[in-house]
Amino acid sequence: MAGMDLTTRLGAIELRHPIMNASGTFDVLEADAVLQPDLLAGFPFSAYVPKTVTLKPREGNVPPRLYETAAGLLNSIGLANKGIEAFMEEDLPRLAALKAPLIVSVAGERTADYGVCAGMLADRSEVAAVELNVSCPNVELDGRALGCDPDRTRRATEEARQATSKFLIVKLTPNVTDIVALARAAVDGGADCVSAINTVHGMALDPWTLRPVLGHGSGGLSGPAIKPVALRAVYLVSRGLDVPVIGMGGVTTAQDVLEFMAAGATAVAMGTASFRDPLLAGRLVGGLETLMKERGISSAAGLTGRSHG
Amino acid sequence: MAARPAQPRPAGDGKEDAVKGREAPGPAALHDCRVVESRPVGAYRLISFVCREIAAAARPGQFVMVRESGPALDPLLPRPMGIHDIGSDLISILIEPVGKGSGRLAASKVGDRLAVLGPLGRGFDLQKKGQAVIVGGGIGVSPLKLLARALAERGRSMRLILGFKSRDQAASAGLFRDFDGEVFTEDGSVGSRGLVSEPLPGCLLPPPEGEPAPEVFACGPGPMLSAVARISSECGVPGVRTQVSVATHMACGVGSCQGCVVAAAGGYVKACTEGPVFDAEELKW
Incomplete structure (x- = not known):
């Protein structure tokens, strides 16, 4: 559409449109094999975030790991991953063919792990940015992620900051009393950007046995059901801080993208919606353009924070 | 996993090809499909819909991810359904209505539209001989x-x-x-x-x-x-x-979410891309 500028920036990283994927919801290397062989070149998202990797490989949680709830999805995958070394050896070289900036998501059990992982990636030219996942709810049953504690969040970010000069994103959990305090702790620790939100703690019971359905007991809720929770978090965090915010949590339609941007997001990430249609993101870009034009908004930059008044 | 080459059957060649084995599955894509048959089969329901691409590419033991077409967000995700049979441009699935998702799909009527992703997964290996x-x-x-x-x-x-x-x-x-x-x-x-x-x-x-x-x-x-x-x-x-x-329960069907895993000798394996068909001796029982 003539005159429309959908590009957006995360620091020095230019995105051709605002829609990226949320970690753990789109595996481009698998999709390249299953869906279409040219997906790395014709990638629908404007940046790619692979599944979070940890220092050591993780098997993940005992199944069942999934359960659908009203307009939502509960998962307890448990950070299943091959470990950062195998990721760097096997996946990173293949991801070099990707025609979109690569944001590697890392998680640790201790704050020091974040520094080690960020340091390992520091010299890799394929990596545009590092996301610190301090908010996975599926590691302990009580879901007490490191990202629930401002002090540990700040220290984990400091460790990573000292280890790399790459653009640093801290992914926030909504499972706290004051998400802005956590965002501030991340920025105090040296974060360039925060993303909000990770999944919301949840549980489902088997209708017959009345026992928890998920093998892990509880899990994280995603999908349209959590959109209002996410939208509020993005609104509060973007008003309270001077760093860009990546908004996520139930993004499914072009209207959702529009609203997350207006709430204060510089970019948005789509997660669960990719399970309805793995190539949805590409289709939403045109829809977003139309919605912006109808409202007389000509650029993504002019959309960000429009709700703040 | 390496990319597998697509070997679609030429459309309308008039010959009834043998049903292919799992060695050359076709590429998967999301299709908007019209239901042309919906009938009860005892406790189950047989639904057939038109999809030339999946019919040409599907192999025995492969599956499709199926949901109602359209913007409704509840049920949210597609359900994995084994491919029951294929015709020249038809796919049939058999549905047991057990929950909200499968119940809604089982209620599909002729003329309804389904969003169908497929064909997916590794089907049965037909190479061996013997009874x-x-x-x-x-x-x-x-x-x-x-x-x-x-x-x-x-x-x-x-x-x-x-x-x-x-x-x-x-x-x-x-x-x-x-x-x-x-x-x-x-x-x-x-x-x-x-x-x-x-x-x-x-x-x-x-x-x-x-x-x-x-x-x-x-x-x-x-x-x-x-x-x-x-x-x-x-x-x-x-x-x-x-x-x-x-x-198993699945969310994506394409290897992204790691939700559908089953326990194998060497750790968890994904039912969607490494299965759903496995050699029994690979799995932990």
Whole structure:
């Protein structure tokens, strides 16, 4: 559409449109094999975030790991991953063919792990940015992620900051009393950007046995059901801080993208919606353009924070 | 996993090709498909929809992810459905309405539209020779129709054993009337009373001199698959292979979410891209 500028920036990283994927919801290397062989070149998202990797490989949680709830999805995958070394050896070289900036998501059990992982990636030219996942709810049953504690969040970010000069994103959990305090702790620790939100703690019971359905007991809720929770978090965090915010949590339609941007997001990430249609993101870009034009908004930059008044 | 080459069958070539084995699955894509058949089959419902691409590419044991077309967000995600049969441009699935998602799909009427992603997964390997022993339980009989057709086209001799809880479920045995099947029900209402595991040892006998060992193909509930795997591994006949198709909850169907894993000897494996068909000996029972 003539005159429309959908590009957006995360620091020095230019995105051709605002829609990226949320970690753990789109595996481009698998999709390249299953869906279409040219997906790395014709990638629908404007940046790619692979599944979070940890220092050591993780098997993940005992199944069942999934359960659908009203307009939502509960998962307890448990950070299943091959470990950062195998990721760097096997996946990173293949991801070099990707025609979109690569944001590697890392998680640790201790704050020091974040520094080690960020340091390992520091010299890799394929990596545009590092996301610190301090908010996975599926590691302990009580879901007490490191990202629930401002002090540990700040220290984990400091460790990573000292280890790399790459653009640093801290992914926030909504499972706290004051998400802005956590965002501030991340920025105090040296974060360039925060993303909000990770999944919301949840549980489902088997209708017959009345026992928890998920093998892990509880899990994280995603999908349209959590959109209002996410939208509020993005609104509060973007008003309270001077760093860009990546908004996520139930993004499914072009209207959702529009609203997350207006709430204060510089970019948005789509997660669960990719399970309805793995190539949805590409289709939403045109829809977003139309919605912006109808409202007389000509650029993504002019959309960000429009709700703040 | 390496990319597998697409080998679509030329459309409208007028010849009834043999059903392909799993070695050359086609590429998957999301299709908007019109329902052209919806009828009850006892406790289940048979739904057929038009999709030339999936019909051309699908292999026995593969599955599709199916949801209603349109913007409704509840149910949110597609449901994995084994491919029951294919025609020149038709795909049939058999649905057991157990929850909200499958219930809504089972209520699909002629003319409704479905969003269908597929074909997906690794189906049955049809390369071996030897007598095929096909064992199905409950809704797990669904993908065995396409398998039986493929084996018949390959000239494999076959024993087909279908087990159900009750008469309602056993009505689906009628979908297999082209084949000489044996029906078992737990309540004895149709066929023989008992479980499908009971006749299995008698099917797994040493082959005549120089002939390949029998091969078991199974799809059904976990306890049934577990019993089938145990019986065939303990049957004492060298060379018996058992392929099982597992059913798990899935979100993406394409290897992204890691939600559908099952326990294998070397750790968890994804039912969607590494299965749903596995060699029984690969899995932990």
